[in-house]
Amino acid sequence: MNKIAPQTTPADFWPELISEETRALLDPSSPADPIARQYVPSADELISSPGERADPIGDAAHSPMRGLVHRHPDRVLLMPTEVCAVHCRFCFRRHALGQPRSLNEPELDSALGYIRAHPPIREVILTGGDPLVLSAERLARLTAALDAIPHLATIRVHSRVPIAAPSRVTTALVAALATQKAMYLAVHCNHARELTREALAATRMFLDAGIPVLAQTVLLRGVNDTADALAELMEALVAARIKPYYLHHCDMVAGAAHFRTTVGEGRALMAELRRRVSGLALPTYVLDIPGGHGKVPVEPGHGPDGEGWVKDTSGGAHRYPPE
Ligand code: SF4
Numbered sequence: 001m002n003k004i005a006p007q008t009t010p011a012d013f014w015p016e017l018i019s020e021e022t023r024a025l026l027d028p029s030s031p032a033d034p035i036a037r038q039y040v041p042s043a044d045e046l047i048s049s050p051g052e053r054a055d056p057i058g059d060a061a062h063s064p065m066r067g068l069v070h071r072h073p074d075r076v077l078l079m080p081t082e083v084c085a086v087h088c089r090f091c092f093r094r095h096a097l098g099q100p101r102s103l104n105e106p107e108l109d110s111a112l113g114y115i116r117a118h119p120p121i122r123e124v125i126l127t128g129g130d131p132l133v134l135s136a137e138r139l140a141r142l143t144a145a146l147d148a149i150p151h152l153a154t155i156r157v158h159s160r161v162p163i164a165a166p167s168r169v170t171t172a173l174v175a176a177l178a179t180q181k182a183m184y185l186a187v188h189c190n191h192a193r194e195l196t197r198e199a200l201a202a203t204r205m206f207l208d209a210g211i212p213v214l215a216q217t218v219l220l221r222g223v224n225d226t227a228d229a230l231a232e233l234m235e236a237l238v239a240a241r242i243k244p245y246y247l248h249h250c251d252m253v254a255g256a257a258h259f260r261t262t263v264g265e266g267r268a269l270m271a272e273l274r275r276r277v278s279g280l281a282l283p284t285y286v287l288d289i290p291g292g293h294g295k296v297p298v299e300p301g302h303g304p305d306g307e308g309w310v311k312d313t314s315g316g317a318h319r320y321p322p323e
Pocket residue numbers: 084085086087088090091092093094128129130159160188
């Protein structure tokens with residue numbers, strides 16, 4: 001392990017940004033508090049470990065233009081903004097975020113033109129950054145443009161806003177996601193305490209508008225790496241009509257070793273979760289293979305090998321953790 005750079009602070013790399021609602025939830029006197037740990041900079045972020053990298057899931061290798069990642073023939077990621085409502089200390093895309101910058105109109109037009117010119121694309125995933133920090137007007141223009149592309153079937157929005165900054169969710173913002181095509185919202189939620197009354201009210205606004213809500217969780221040491229914490233979170237999500245979708249193994253982002261469990265620990269937690277909760281409350285435990293080789297399940301019996309080597313969806317073997 002090496003110090004990334006002497007005489008620097010974690011905030012030099014990734015500025016602290018905590019929404020008012022999230023700040024009210026965390027215990028500032030305890031660095032071990034599972035909410036504080038996700039948002040308050042720590043000196044551990046200055047340590048780089050073998051295999052870590054700035055772009056751990058290899059977005060750049062599959063990016064035909066600014067704001068677009070095309071890794072699979074039938075899907076693209078469209079990142080209309082590099083702004084988030086909060087800065088998660090373990091963010092896998094933080095190398096590309098943090099600038100107060102959204103795609104300008106010509107850039108957005110180029111990205112939409114690319115999608116129009118590629119008929120195999122069936123699904124657009126709006127991510128970022130956080131698409132729900134855009135104004136309702138801008139978001140509505142974007143979803144209308146996507147809705148008008150005949151070969152698209154599905155639009156998915158990835159956001160931390162309903163959980164971490166629920167006051168941003170307004171009737172107009174929800175209405176901006178009204179489309180003829182199938183629209184899904186995937187919220188990022190890592191701990192049951194994040195499901196506050198306000199967060200639940202915000203997600204209910206999308207559900208009541210007919211938009212199914214899924215949850216993505218990052219497995220994080222000191223935040224949710226116990227069967228109790230995961231079971232409580234997954235059951236609370238299901239009770240709120242939010243389907244647990246993915247449990248992400250923490251990516252090889254530089255300076256996040258203190259958050260990362262081993263794949264073996266993650267598998268053991270999933271096995272325990274399977275014993276304790278209904279199938280409805282079980283997410284799929286997944287790993288993004290470093291270098292842009294895609295996401296694969298890592299559960300026993302139907303996934304790659306876990307510690308040592310992993311196989312991508314085409315059967316290619318990759319050393320994991322990478323050297
Ligand atoms: S909300 Fe998502 S994109 Fe933004 S900092 Fe957190 S993990 Fe990264």
